[in-house]
Amino acid sequence: MAQSAPPVLSVVPTRALVDEKFKVLVENLAPGSPVTLHSLHQSEDQDYWEAFGHYISDHRGVVSVAEDLSFGGTYTGVEVMGLLWSMRPAPGSHDCKRLRKKNVCTPILVSISVYRGHLAEGFRDQSPLASVLIERWYMAPGVQRIDIREKGVRGTLFIPPGPGPFPGMLDMWGGGGGLVEYRTSLLASHGYASFALEYFPPGAMWKADVDLSHFETAFNILKDHPQVIPHRIGIFGFCLGSTVAMHLVTESSIIKPLCCVCVSGFHMTVPEFTVKKVHELMVKHSNVVRLDENNHEIWRDLGPEMIKDPSYKLNVQKINCPVLLVSGHEDQNCAAVENAEDIFQSMTVLGKEHLVTSVQYPGAGHMIEPPFSPHSSAIPFVFKAKIKSKWACGGQPKPHSDAKEDAWMKILAFLQHHLYFCTTPKAKM
Structure with a gap:
């Protein structure tokens, strides 16, 4: 029997200004699959920041962050940019931190990943189904x-x-x-x-x-x-x-x-x-x-x-x-x-x-x-x-x-x- 295609995660655009929205889409899931979408960023202070949302794929085996509800996580409901604005210091990082870009000549790098099931912790201890690295810039090309x-x-x-x-x-x-x-x-x-x-x-x-x-x-x-x-x-x-x-x-x-x-x-x-x-x-x-x-x-x-x-x-x-x-x-x-x-x-x-x-x-x-x-x-x-x-x-x-x-x-x-x-x-x- 032919093996089913692995899940596909896409983030569009992967390179944009920080005030631009992106679209996150997961395809090739089994219908009704519980998955967790997770974002991770290491700040210039070397602290990790993360956010996550719990989703269930539709009858086509698709999750669209722009259209589907998050049933739990650091944000709930339909939140196009929830994987960014709801970020918080990951376990082990300092409390009362402020995520603030110091070197605007480099981008904010964020890894977006999809995991099987509804997770709330231990993301770095597990292998994601798929990941995409995105760039968020304060300086547009040519500035x-x-x-x-x-x-x-x-x-x-x-x-x-x-x-x-x-x-x-x-x-x-x-x-x-x-x-x-x-x-x-x-x-x-x-x-x-x-x-x-x-x-x-x-x-x-x-x-x-x-x-x-x-x-x-x-x-x-x-x-x-x-x-x-x-x-x-x-x-x-x-x-x-x-x-x-x-x-x-x-x-x-x-x-x-x-x-x-x-x-x-x-x-x-x-x-x-x-x-x-x-x-x-x-x-x-x-x-x-x-x-x-x-x-x-x-x-x-x-x-x-x-x-x-x-x-x-x-x-x-x-x-x-x-x-x-x-x-x-x-x-x-x-x-x-x-x-x-x-x-x-x-x-x-x-x-x-x-x-x-x-x-x-x-x-x-x-x-x-x-x-x-x-x-x-x-x-x-x-x-x-x-x-x-x-x-x-x-x-x-x-x-x-x-x-x-x-x-x-x-x-x-x-x-x-x-x-x-x-x-x-x-x-x-």
Whole structure:
């Protein structure tokens, strides 16, 4: 008797940007066969991350992740990208890790495998029926990566492929510090000359004596690059970077961004603004910090506490460019939803509400990043010199993943509209 053909696993495409979806298909199974689809990635920290779903083949002996239910595993239901967004540290790896790409010049390698039966552990001790290795990239082919070290500014500029010039983006991350390139390189892959700014070293917020002139200099370095359209530049800020971004669009008389994206941010200020002074104000009010059930620090009450003093509240009514505010209702690090609502109300008083777009996500936490990356429930943070904490981020894996996917699409649409297709709406006087 002829032997039946072995199962065939296909993943299409096997090489793509991290924000692109793939299709996973298993064929040549016996009808009604229980199988487990499993993903495995070894991070740059040498930790293993995995996800898995339990499936049953249809009458044709086929499992399609895009159409079929997962009956168990790290995700359930029809989840096209569940094998990525539901990844978690594999047994033996460190807890409270954050999967974050450091070297964007190399891909994220993920092994997708199919196993017989419904498994929940011991994947590396068994032989899969079939496996496929896929590549997930932040940098599209042809994107240029350029180190910037001038005028006291440190960062990385990513130039899209093609003749240019292109609209520009100044990209700023939060209080963890360091040079973070993955979102910036992905923006370049979507057509924006994007500048990842390192405005203080990792863990050094407490001594970052950096004022607005530093960010204005960075903006002008981007503006003056020959591959950048000088009058079409936006600003992108996350967490502390959002605070900086709001300062630039309200307080700077030197630069004029065309639009601004703020994710999980708050609109506080200090006299003679510097990052170090923001940190000092946080320390002053850190008595409102509390712990969750895992002893992770909840900081969301800090922002509202600080701006009880009106002198610490940024005058957002001076905004004169379109602003997109992205926030999660379960953010445990920042009262971002309340912040967005206050900004909208303040702008409405002056008839400038048309400049503010606010998108809010129930079930989402603090780390609203590009889509399909695993959820981070807490992140390590150096709050004071040599004093490390674990900050609660909040959010639930499934709604948080949905928020990241939807927010990223809205961000790209917002940038395309304002940086490619139109000029800045005029504020009502």
